[in-house]
Amino acid sequence: MDNIKGYIDENKDRFLDELFGLIRIPSISSIEANKPEMYKAAEYWKQLMLDAGADKAVVLETEGNPVTYGEKIIDPALPTVLVYGHMDVMPVDPIELWDTNPFEPVVKDGKIWARGADDDKGQAFMHAKAFEYMVKNDCLPCNVKFMIEGEEEVGSPNLPKFCQEHKEMLKADIILVSDTGMIAPDIPSITTGLRGLMYWEVEVTGPNRDLHSGLFGGAVANPINVLAKMITQMVDENGHITIPGFYDDVIEVSKEERAMMAKAPFDVEEYKKAIDVKELAGEKGYTPSEHTGIRPSFDICGIWGGYIGEGAKTVLPSKAHAKISTRLVPNQDWEKISVLFKDHFESIAPDSVKVVVTPLHGGQGYVCPIDIPAYQAADKAYTEVYGKRPVPVRSGGSIPIISTFEEILGTKSVLMGFGLESDAIHSPNENFPLEQFFNGINTIPLFYKHYAELMKK
Amino acid sequence: MDNIKGYIDENKDRFLDELFGLIRIPSISSIEANKPEMYKAAEYWKQLMLDAGADKAVVLETEGNPVTYGEKIIDPALPTVLVYGHMDVMPVDPIELWDTNPFEPVVKDGKIWARGADDDKGQAFMHAKAFEYMVKNDCLPCNVKFMIEGEEEVGSPNLPKFCQEHKEMLKADIILVSDTGMIAPDIPSITTGLRGLMYWEVEVTGPNRDLHSGLFGGAVANPINVLAKMITQMVDENGHITIPGFYDDVIEVSKEERAMMAKAPFDVEEYKKAIDVKELAGEKGYTPSEHTGIRPSFDICGIWGGYIGEGAKTVLPSKAHAKISTRLVPNQDWEKISVLFKDHFESIAPDSVKVVVTPLHGGQGYVCPIDIPAYQAADKAYTEVYGKRPVPVRSGGSIPIISTFEEILGTKSVLMGFGLESDAIHSPNENFPLEQFFNGINTIPLFYKHYAELMKK
Numbered sequence: 001m002d003n004i005k006g007y008i009d010e011n012k013d014r015f016l017d018e019l020f021g022l023i024r025i026p027s028i029s030s031i032e033a034n035k036p037e038m039y040k041a042a043e044y045w046k047q048l049m050l051d052a053g054a055d056k057a058v059v060l061e062t063e064g065n066p067v068t069y070g071e072k073i074i075d076p077a078l079p080t081v082l083v084y085g086h087m088d089v090m091p092v093d094p095i096e097l098w099d100t101n102p103f104e105p106v107v108k109d110g111k112i113w114a115r116g117a118d119d120d121k122g123q124a125f126m127h128a129k130a131f132e133y134m135v136k137n138d139c140l141p142c143n144v145k146f147m148i149e150g151e152e153e154v155g156s157p158n159l160p161k162f163c164q165e166h167k168e169m170l171k172a173d174i175i176l177v178s179d180t181g182m183i184a185p186d187i188p189s190i191t192t193g194l195r196g197l198m199y200w201e202v203e204v205t206g207p208n209r210d211l212h213s214g215l216f217g218g219a220v221a222n223p224i225n226v227l228a229k230m231i232t233q234m235v236d237e238n239g240h241i242t243i244p245g246f247y248d249d250v251i252e253v254s255k256e257e258r259a260m261m262a263k264a265p266f267d268v269e270e271y272k273k274a275i276d277v278k279e280l281a282g283e284k285g286y287t288p289s290e291h292t293g294i295r296p297s298f299d300i301c302g303i304w305g306g307y308i309g310e311g312a313k314t315v316l317p318s319k320a321h322a323k324i325s326t327r328l329v330p331n332q333d334w335e336k337i338s339v340l341f342k343d344h345f346e347s348i349a350p351d352s353v354k355v356v357v358t359p360l361h362g363g364q365g366y367v368c369p370i371d372i373p374a375y376q377a378a379d380k381a382y383t384e385v386y387g388k389r390p391v392p393v394r395s396g397g398s399i400p401i402i403s404t405f406e407e408i409l410g411t412k413s414v415l416m417g418f419g420l421e422s423d424a425i426h427s428p429n430e431n432f433p434l435e436q437f438f439n440g441i442n443t444i445p446l447f448y449k450h451y452a453e454l455m456k457k
Numbered sequence: 458m459d460n461i462k463g464y465i466d467e468n469k470d471r472f473l474d475e476l477f478g479l480i481r482i483p484s485i486s487s488i489e490a491n492k493p494e495m496y497k498a499a500e501y502w503k504q505l506m507l508d509a510g511a512d513k514a515v516v517l518e519t520e521g522n523p524v525t526y527g528e529k530i531i532d533p534a535l536p537t538v539l540v541y542g543h544m545d546v547m548p549v550d551p552i553e554l555w556d557t558n559p560f561e562p563v564v565k566d567g568k569i570w571a572r573g574a575d576d577d578k579g580q581a582f583m584h585a586k587a588f589e590y591m592v593k594n595d596c597l598p599c600n601v602k603f604m605i606e607g608e609e610e611v612g613s614p615n616l617p618k619f620c621q622e623h624k625e626m627l628k629a630d631i632i633l634v635s636d637t638g639m640i641a642p643d644i645p646s647i648t649t650g651l652r653g654l655m656y657w658e659v660e661v662t663g664p665n666r667d668l669h670s671g672l673f674g675g676a677v678a679n680p681i682n683v684l685a686k687m688i689t690q691m692v693d694e695n696g697h698i699t700i701p702g703f704y705d706d707v708i709e710v711s712k713e714e715r716a717m718m719a720k721a722p723f724d725v726e727e728y729k730k731a732i733d734v735k736e737l738a739g740e741k742g743y744t745p746s747e748h749t750g751i752r753p754s755f756d757i758c759g760i761w762g763g764y765i766g767e768g769a770k771t772v773l774p775s776k777a778h779a780k781i782s783t784r785l786v787p788n789q790d791w792e793k794i795s796v797l798f799k800d801h802f803e804s805i806a807p808d809s810v811k812v813v814v815t816p817l818h819g820g821q822g823y824v825c826p827i828d829i830p831a832y833q834a835a836d837k838a839y840t841e842v843y844g845k846r847p848v849p850v851r852s853g854g855s856i857p858i859i860s861t862f863e864e865i866l867g868t869k870s871v872l873m874g875f876g877l878e879s880d881a882i883h884s885p886n887e888n889f890p891l892e893q894f895f896n897g898i899n900t901i902p903l904f905y906k907h908y909a910e911l912m913k914k
Contacts, residue, residue, distance in 0.1 A: 030766070030770060031767060031768070032767065091764065093764060093766060154768055154769055181672075197771065199769045206734060208732055209881065209884050210551070210885065211732065211884065212854060212882055212883045212884070213756045213758060213782055213784065213883075214652055214784055214852070215853045216732075216749060217782075217853060218739050218754030218784065219737050219739045219745040220738060221737070221738035222738075222756045222757060224758075224759070224760050224779075225688065225692070228686075228688040228689050228757065231681075232682075232686045232689040235682070275666070275673075275677060277664055277678065277809055277810075278809065279807065280676055280677060280809065281677060281679075281809045282675050283675065291676035292674065292675050297675030298674075299670045299674045299679045300681035300762075300763065301681075301764050301770060301772050301774070302765045302770070302772070303681050303760055303761065303777065304760065304761045305759065305760050306757065306759035306760060306780065307550060307780060308760070308778075309548055310487060311487030311817065312656045312758075312780065312817040312818055313487060313550075313610075313758060313759070314654065314656065314782055314855075315758050315759070315884075316756050317759070320760065321765075323764060323765070325769075327671055350736065351735045352734055352737065360768065360769040361769055395671070396672045396675065396676075397672050421672070425669055426667065426668075426670075426770070426771065427666050427667045427668065427772075428666065429666075
């Protein structure tokens, strides 16, 4: 494994060319019309797997977007690593805030700039190249399977069924995922906890048509005013979510663990400066890291209603809409939360409006124990590349499918992320530092080496 | 004046053709790009005035959209009526809710269907045809002036200056306006009060870019959540607007007057049915007619922020916006209210966001005394056409320029409206019943006759 750096050096232009080909496919999964792009991305991944040395690679259908599966089984007696990643990306709105075309990657200031540069095209691609290295240099110590899906950004609605139907094919000792981040380029970390998620769209209807706000204003409930009030009622002044029963299954993290978490470097002033806010917000009694790491949150992801064009239109609109999400902590069940929210939201609606709540997607939270061989192997790999041990952290993000893997396949996941906070995933000007990209390709084969060794014991 | 019905009958097809030509010009004043259409509409009006018998008609520039002015002075010793109307119309969003092209008028079910069919192309056009009748039949008993402007729907920002600069030209004994409605086709009414208006756009900025709602949610204030809360705080649970000082200049209407108002026919069940709501809303202690007639209101006309596309995008957005309006009652000053709102709205913003409040337009309320000759002439004219005396009503709508006319020109206005609530002005499928249109053309010459007679006494 000593020549991995040399291999990266020799092939880095080709690596980028291949990644850029993948990025240029606008595989936005939330837009139905982009389906043909999903198939292009799936075929592209199939070729990547075959070129890297897979014995076989196939594009498999689901009821939604396809999954590309590939494998190289060198010895059934050896442990098997299942690499999971996703080929789909987030929408690019607001497009006017991008400095470059989101689907035409550019290298500038030592970073790749594009939608998917990090999440998750860039990160998943590192695994293809690490695998290629191990195959070409005859040092692959485990069996490898790849499952690259196309619906992660919309909550993987068809992957659970896919896993059910392909349990045998997907059998593995560990699932390896790079779809998270580390604290800083010089502070490696491994995500050991993920928040769950529930996402709804709500529609509030007042009068059956847009009304003149002068002729009717004051007598007829305005659905925007009502929606604003209903949203406001969902969180109290202490930042607690008011849905009855919402916190019932939340396991309070112990004082000891919170003290350990508090040791992770976190500069609140830097944090505020990076996003340009004067003050943070959040639930009373918890720190910002705790707000995102161990506590649920309630965010309006989008809102619209009435006249939103240029200038002034005096209207009392018929409808108002919002996209509402809550992040859940491990042990909260999204299906239960989905019902609690719907019941509560409908119950607080005044009789002057009609409310429709549509659940869009959900997923459970996840915790990875730090004493399993796979975690320890990852720990060693990072330590060798970065020169210091990675910090185990609880992330605020959600990869709902991770807990589903455990449920259906009975397999734990290790989240070897190489993203940085400044990568602006889900935002305009997403980027991925070349250094992190190449470090990732460098770190992954070391994981395989240590994992195979630890599994022998 | 006895042959007016015959004249309408002979010319009704031509009247409609001419009106439809005007309606086909998409003169939406809130859209800057539509400026050329405003000039087309202004020229169209010039020709209408000349064709009807004006001695002169001119398109006059303002800093915004043009004003078409025309006049026929038959005898300087006679009273002069200044007809005011507007050639501009509201935007047509949401366009998908229109059954027909808003700018291609259709006659169906006895109604004209189009944007501006009522407000105010249809209603203003009645005056051109009533004038034409009186000229052609040699029974014009007053001098007539026409002032048709192009910015009423955006608050007439340039008309006050125009009035200042053309005081002499616009000199008149009364201003006659058809830009309001009546209670029902069989219950004629004349609007004697108008609410004032103030309209703002607000922008709430949280983080400097859209953030991942998982990684940041719970620690960083979400500008949509914050905007919703700020909006909610503006009105208390009794429907009172909470802006300090907001009600200071509101003159409480006496018990006697409220008792008179309560005699106007109003069927709350019919009202709710027409707009399909189970319950009305509004300030505690007042009736629905009072809510819109004599009390201020606070409506969000539009709201937007975050992801509003198809499907789910988990984002903690950078910005949220709203278009906010309040209707004011006579004696409330919009400029004072504008400052009170801005100060209050900014003061309740938490430190976690930045707020920008932009006033878009405003206007004062207006009251017309029912003992002036012009009101009495209108009363007689309606009585003759509709067979019953019109009810004087306070309308919730605003025509801000009406109070400005009084301030600058020293002239009162009489609001002879022929619109109906079902005309859906400012909404999709705006329409105007042919019967009201022709009744209007029938009623206006009678107003002139009685007005000239009453002014002789």
